[in-house]
Amino acid sequence: MAEEEERVREATTRLARVGVENVAGYLAGGVLAWNSAGLPLATVEQISVEELAARIKEDRTLQVLDVRRPPEWNGGHIREAIHIPLNRLSQNLDRLERQRPVAVICAGGYRSSIATSILERQTFTRITNVVGGMTAWLNARLEVVV
Template identity: 40%
Template structure:
């Protein structure tokens, strides 16, 4: 892990303690319909530039996608836009479903 990434276990812990972390899901709408983390904000990657103003700059933002590639790109882009607290969720929703919530649909 780097300082730009966090594990699904770390995110689960942070959500349990309600430390204010924001979960940003950059997957497409059809993917979110299959499964999602309840507390997440959904902004598809292609719409992120036009919706970025809706995100808080003063809180950690955990960015997720299916496996972590799109979210890594989104995290890098967010950091160039001044969101220094954007963090990629390593393994994405797939890792979350396999290691945190086994009732979640895997695709």
């Protein structure tokens, strides 16, 4: 969401870089205006990398979706992760099971937030965004595979 036209142009450019090219418009007044009008807001659960590591051990049904680009993935990733770059996510949803929970991760959180929106639009209901992404995962010295 962006409130100023310059930020809208920037967001549109960033979205196009990851394959989202159908931007219909922007929300005049931003989220604050939307909320002030009494319109509904949706949220996505946010978890830390430490919480993700614990969930991976505890919940065998959890799908970890890494939406980074191939060179980023090849530089190191979570062993249990499924790799689908964000710009290919819409075409590869069949690689995920809708009834199972999905934790989405990228490098820092921007692309994973976009991915959670794509998954929600495609009727996935148990979606979590990993705050800080792989940068936080590496800073926490959690295990990666190359």
